[in-house]
Amino acid sequence: MASSSLRRSFLRVPLNKIGATWADLASAEIAALIPGENASAPVVLRDLSTMPRTGFKGADSPAWLEARGVVLPPAPNLATKQADGSLVARLAPAEFLILGALNGDSAATDRLDSAWTIDSAGFCFQLPRRDSHAWLHLSGDKVTAMFAKICGVDLRTKAFANLAIAQTSVARLSAIVIRDDLGNIPSYHLLADSASAIYLWESLEDAMKEFSGSIAGYSSLPAP
Amino acid sequence: MSGSRLPAPWGQRIDRGQSVTFSFEGRSYAGYCGDTIASALAANGQWVLSRSFKYHRPRGMISAAGLEANTMVHCGDEPNVLADRHPIAPGLVVCAQNTFGGIDRDYGRLMELFTRFLPVGFYYRTFFTPKIAWRFWEPVIRKLAGLGAVNVEAHHGYFDKAYLFADVAVIGGGPAGMAAAISAGRSGAEVILIDENVVLGGALTYARLDVTGRQAEEERLKLEAEIASLSxxxxxxxxxxxxxxxxxxLPVIQGNRLFKLRAKAVVTATGAAEQPLVFRHNDLPGIMFGTAAQRLMRHYAVKPGERAVVVVANNDGYGVALDLLDAGVEVAALLDLRASPPVDAVAAAAQSRGVRVITGSAVKEAIEGRSGRVRAVKIAPVLGEGLLGASSETIDCDLVCISVGYIPQTALLSHADAKLVPDPQTAMPRIETLPAHLFVAGSVAGRWALAATLADGARAGLVAAADAGVEGITIPAAIPADGHGLTWSWPIFPHHKGKEFVDFDEDLQYHDIPDAAALGYDHIQLLKRFSTAGMGPTQGKITNTLIQRVLARATGASPDLVGTTTVRPPIGGEKIGHLAGRxxxxxxxxxxxxxxxxxGASMMPAGAWMRPAYYGDDQAAAITAEVAAARTSVGLIDVSTLGGLDVRGPDAAAFLERIYTWNYANLAVGRVRYLLMLNEGGYIIDDGIAARLHEQHYYVTATTSGVDQVYxxxxxxxxxxxxxxxIxxxxxxxxxxxxIGPKSRDVLSGLCTDIDLSSEAFPYLGIRTGTVAGISARVMRVGFGGELGYxxxxxxxxxxxxxxxxxxAGEPMGLRPVGIEAQRVLRLEKGHVIIGQDTDSLTHPKEAGMxxxxxxxxxxFVGRAAMLAMEAKPQTRQLVGFELADPEGPMPKESHLVIDDCKSGGKEIVGRVTSVTRSPTLKKPIGLAFVPPEKAAPGSTFQIKVEAGRMITATVVPIPFYDPENRRQEI
Amino acid sequence: MKIMNCPLNGPRNISEFAYGGDVRPVPNDDADPKAWADYLYMKTNQPGIAVEWWIHVPTSYWFMAERDLRTDEILATYPPKLPATGATP
Structure with a gap:
């Protein structure tokens, strides 16, 4: 696959080191299986970096998104699940991050991306969120205990509601943390500087070691 | 000497089923799982743990709670371990510190013979004149007055940090803290209760509160069960x-982890330590707090001695006597400093069990036995404050228990700027004010009797929970303070022969304090620095109040006017690993x-980024080959670290016009222009390019290290x-x-079919969007190397x-990856300025030739007004290009000085080299330098002082050095 | 560590923020050089209530804070209010 022009994960090298099996998903490679993965470990770490996502900001972006049927969170630092499975995170009054559905369906983000042009959208600007940020997924009963080692914001489930957002510092990197439980399993999206993805990955591996954390592939995500 | 263990139920913390063998000073000892180093050694009859700082006197436990440096030992790789807090472990190797020839026969004790030549502040007074003296004495003193030695070979441990969050943090797990945690917990608040001991209970784990001696443990079990029931x-x-x-x-250390705890409200229930009694030889092993003897017995089943003298100034000391009797220790006498002490049930019980109580008397001097331990005390009547009569009697004993009052542990409150004032009524500090969200409970707050302590704790827990936002709490009435009569206000009995220690860590005797004051160091802060009082490892936790009182007397001021030294964190020792770990x-x-x-790249850091410096093993050869590839065929440079900003919107052009120095409104779509950014002070801070992708969209670059600031x-x-x-x-x-390179168009044309790459359709300084190798791309004809490039x-x-x-695609054309080192050569050959290297933080555009x-x-535009003001002044320097005549001669380095050999005897510094290289393309040394304006014209020469002080002559030349007509980049 | 209340993100450790200087009126572009020199280099440094620029670094969000320079207490934070007046030197 080395000659392919498909999008590659920022974490391809560390994932290759642990023997990841790659699959094509939404015009990108994704680590589908990891040997020895334990999807029910107290902390499960997955790389979703190549999954579809996009972003829009600017004063007209709420209206532009609403006009396209997007249900907006009522206030900054809240996220809203869409009927198509995508997740809309409101980062500021007029700034939105849209994570594609966890099944890899890019329809929701493709629809918005292809609708946007600088000439037609008013004061609403598209952001290259799929490349600016790595997207990691953390789930399990001990995820918040692990977060307490790398993040100064109280992310425990009693203090940080489902679909809440914290834009803060994680392992000294600026990061976006979104709680999005998988059923009753505490689960968090962690987005941070894509160029620092390997650093962040290694920090997480270290932090989750004491909780018997496991790195798992995309395929082990429970069906939505 | 006592070497026996007491039977159960003494020894709550040891497991007699698990024997643990360890060594001290090369000898093997057996203890039990749960023992501390000090308790296990004491159980084996080894009471001397260290030698004192200055006089190398034998020292042992005073508090059995880690409050004095006496118990510091070297433990494995770790120096300065508190032996009365550190648990033993199988195979643990423990050594004494600060000894010459071992703990038992320390030749350093000879120091004591020279005591009168070692006055207070003797370093400053003796060794700094003449100045040369210190060079001789420093190593001697460092060796004599040391603590533990650092083992630089020690293996690395894993230390890390974690955050903790709570509504209410309760510090101190004694009765007040436990009660506070329970009441806050019952109210629904999320509580964290922290205690430094291995079990909760504080004084309830060792103190004797009643005649039976059972009340404390019963109460503790009740509180513990309640805490366990609250999730x-x-x-x-x-x-x-x-x-x-x-x-x-709150930084909280537990094992190898440093917690950073944030609490909405804090209850400080840190309790109190006992205060020492100052008399001659009050530092001998075997002289300890009453609570220390109780800890040894109750926690570790260590019999603290065979024959004891108990010295008290409150009725808690009678409980100590009862405990000693229960443990089979003979109580030779109980000296009560008070002339007519009140008799409560515990005191009455002690008397009825035959304890000889001698009121109105104290110890005048302790006598050292052969092992270094106390062997007897001389007692004398108390005649007045600090005044004893003639010695009336010598009593043989191997244990002296001191219970003459308390020192509330207020360090945390001091950190929080709480106002504490000495209270003459109680001889303890009273808390006048506390900051918001910080509360106190128990003995630190002046509530001492168990009932008062528990009620005060319960109240503080509710107050804290309400403060943290729990609603519907009714706060009960305040509990009155009851600290009167517990603490003897002047526990200090100077002796004409000295050796009555007021600071054990620093080996300070009583007279050192008035002596220092007499020398003029009569302010508490000066006294501290001069005498080192309170500067030892335990920071005077149990002795600062003594110093304060002695200084007050010496200067005739009251203790509240004397004040205290500033109490700063950390409260206890912490390891470098805790601070540096993870x-x-x-x-x-x-x-x-x-x-x-x-x-095969050698990577180098550039800000937070890693960038390739050059490719291959031979640096010089690699750079030459990489430059040659860019000049003659084609090179490939990773420029991903360059900052990128999308500036979009109706005002995008106007915004750039205002931020940057040049014109961008007239930049055509599809064109690129250089950017220069000044700060408001008119100085250059960044550069880059603006590429206009749309009327309302500029793609702006910034330097790798500057983009975050620019953004x-x-x-x-x-x-x-x-x-x-x-933005x-x-x-x-x-x-x-x-x-980059003459063949770059050939390489790109094979991969890019949707952009017309011809020079006419896509000229220099153009930008196009399209696809390269099927990847959507922004392609610009820019570069700093002066060749055709994309x-x-x-x-x-x-x-x-x-x-x-x-x-x-480039392989057939000889494409090479090109690293940073070669890029620096390429750009210098073209005379391009690197912001931050060829400019400094005070360079305005004219100076830089921009x-x-x-x-x-x-x-x-930003910085315009200041820039114009600076341009109106005479110019002081100019950045110029230079070359050196001799291609093989000595080379200047960056920041080598430009010297004016006609001024100041040929020593005047008039500029500096900012960039220099041996140009592989031009085959001569070239560079950029700041020179005086009068030397800036092409053809002028100037002198550069290079290594070894040699002067070389450089000639100003126009830039660019290479391809001055800029033909190659525009083809 | 202090807590600062970010108008966008709520209370956070102050390590998430960076200081951006006093809020002060900026001279006109054609103002006298002395006015610019005062603005750039003359800081009053007097005890009292300062109005300051702060940025929440993870979100690059600029806002204003009022701080008591005697006690270091942060009295209020709010989105930028314009025109910037703040404390005058």
Whole structure:
């Protein structure tokens, strides 16, 4: 696959080191299986970096998104699940991050991306969120205990509601943390500087070691 | 000597079923699991743990609670371990510190013979004159007055940090703290209860509160069960709170982890320590607090002695006597400093069991036995404050228990700027004010009797919970303070022969304090520095109040006027590992990082990024080959670390006009122009290019290290200007390469079919969007190397694929990857300035020869006013290009000085070299330098002082050095 | 460590923020050089209530804070209010 022009994960090298099996998903490679993965470990770490996502900001972006049927969170630092499975995170009054559905369906983000042009959208600007940020997924009963080692914001489930957002510092990197439980399993999206993805990955591996954390592939995500 | 263990139930903390063997000073000892080093040694009859700091006197436990440096030992790789807190473990190797010839026969004790030649402050007084003396004495003193030695070979441990969050943090797990945790927990607050001991209970684990001696443990069990039943209370034992910082931020050390605890409200229930009694030889092993003897018995079943003298100034000491009797220790006498002490049930019980009580008397002097331990005491009547009569009797004993009062542990409150004043009524500090969200309970707050302590704790827990936001709490009435009569206000009996210690860590005797005051060091802060009182490892926890009182008497001031020294964190020792462990230093890697490694690159840091310096093992050869590739065939440079900003919106052009110095409104779509940014002071802070992709969209680059500042400044300015523009930092979103060299068009044309690459359709300083190797790309004809070239920016997720495609396509044409070192040569050959290297923080554009990038007709841009003001003044320096005549001669380095050999005897510094290289293309040394304006014309010469002080002559030449007509980059 | 209340993100450790200087009126572009020199280099440094620029670094969000320089207490934070007046030197 080395000659392919498909999008590659920022974490391809560390994932290759642990023997990841790659699959094509939404015009990108994704680590589908990891040997020895334990999807029910107290902390499960997955790389979703190549999954579809996009972003829009600017004063007209709420209206532009609403006009396209997007249900907006009522206030900054809240996220809203869409009927198509995508997740809309409101980062500021007029700034939105849209994570594609966890099944890899890019329809929701493709629809918005292809609708946007600088000439037609008013004061609403598209952001290259799929490349600016790595997207990691953390789930399990001990995820918040692990977060307490790398993040100064109280992310425990009693203090940080489902679909809440914290834009803060994680392992000294600026990061976006979104709680999005998988059923009753505490689960968090962690987005941070894509160029620092390997650093962040290694920090997480270290932090989750004491909780018997496991790195798992995309395929082990429970069906939505 | 006592070497026996007491039977159960003495010894709550030891497991007699688990024997543990360890060594001390090379000898093997057996203890039990749960023992501390000190308790296990005491159980084996080894009471001397260390030698004192200055006089090398034998020392042992005073508090059995880690409050004095006497118990510091070397433990494995670790110096300065408190033996009365550190548990034993199988195979643990423990050594004494600060001894010469071992703990038992320390030749350093000879120091004591010279006591009168070692006056207070003797370092300053003796060894600094003449100055040379210190050079001789320093190593001697450092060896004599040392603590533990650091083992630089010690293996690394894993230390880390974690955050903790609580509504209410309760510090101290004694009765008050437990009661506070329970009441706060019952109210629904989330509580963290922290105690430094291995079990909760504080004084309830060792003190005797009643005649039967059972009340304390019964009460403790009740509280413990209640805490266990409340799931919203988290208990951290074996954990020490090291300080209080603003907004209830508490560093808590537990094992190898440093917790950073943030609590909405804090209850400080840190209790109290006992105060020492000052008399001659009050430092001998075997002289300890009453509570220390109780801890040894109750916690570790260590019989503290065979024959005891108990010295008391409160009725708690009678409980100590009862405990000693129960443990089979003979109580030879109980000396009560009070002339007519009140008799309560415990005191009555002690008397009825035959304890000889001698009121109104104290110890005048302790006598050292052969092992270093106390062997007898001389007693004398108390005649007045600090005044004893003639010695009336000598009593043989191997144990002296001191119970003459308490020192509330207020350090955390001091960190929080609480106001504490000495209270003459109780001879203890009273808390006058506390900061918001910080509360106190128990003996630290002046509530002593168990009932008062529990009620005060329960109340404080409710107050804290309400403060933390729990609603519907009714706060009960305040509990009256009851500290009267517990603490003897003047526990200090000077002796004409001295050796009555007021600071054990620093070996200070009583007279050292008035002596220092007499020398003029009569302010508590001066006294501390001069005498080192309170500067030892335990920071005077049990002795600072003694110093305060002695100084007050010496200066005739009251203790509250004398004040205290500033109490600062940390409260206890902490390891470098706790501070340094598991630090976080983000490293940024480009999408092509692993391709560089595969190509044999030496990576170097550039800000947070890693960039390839050169490819291959031979640096010089690699740089030459990389430059040659760029000049003659084609090179590939990873420029992903360059900052990228999308500036969009109706005011995008106007915004750039205002931020940058040049003109951008008239830049055509599809064109690129250089950018220069000044700060408000008119100095150059960054540069880059603006590429106009749309009427309302500029793609702006910034330097690798400058982009974060540029982005932040743009947002800051627009927070004020409110222009209709959006700024997005897309640095990490784009990977970029610079394809440079005469064959770059040939390489690119094989991969890019949707952009017309001809010079006419896509000239120099143009930008096009299209696809390269199937990847959507922004392609610009720019570069700093002065050759035909293309800068190609693609989504970061496809950067590696782009690199692969270009490398494959370029291989037949001799494409080489080009690292930073070669880039620096390429740009210098073209005379391009690197902001931050060829400019400093006080360089304005004219000095840097960049006036061409100033829009002189613009009414405003950031830094314009200051820049014009500076330009109106006489110019002091000019950045010029230079070359050296001798291609093989000595080379200047960056920051070598430009010297005017006609001024100041040939020593006047008039400038400096900012960049220099031996140009492989031009075959001569070239560089940039700041020189005086009068030497800036081409053809002028100036002198550079190079290594070994040699002067070389440089000649000013016009830049660019290479291809001055700029033909090659525009083909 | 202090807590600062970010108008966008709520209370956070102050390590998430960076200081951006006093809020002060900026001279006109054609103002006298002395006015610019005062603005750039003359800081009053007097005890009292300062109005300051602060940025929440993870979100690059600029806002204003009022701080008591005697006690270091942060009295209020709010989105930028314009025109910037703040404390005058």
């Amino acid at each position: 919203n209370i988290t208990v951290l034992t074996g954990a020490s709170v090291q300080g209080w910082f603003t907004d209830n931020w 630090s976080f230093d983000p490293i940024r890697l480009t999408a092509m990082h692993h391709r560089h490694l595969q190509a 932040r400044l743009m947002l800051w300015f627009n927070a004020q200007w409110r222009m209709k523009v959006d 997005a930092n897309v640095t990490a979103a784009y990977a970029g390469v610079n394809l 800068e190609i920016h693609v989504p970061a997720g496809q950067g590696e694929a782009l690199w692969d495609a270009l490398t494959d 006036s061409w990038a100033i829009g002189r007709k613009k009414p405003r």
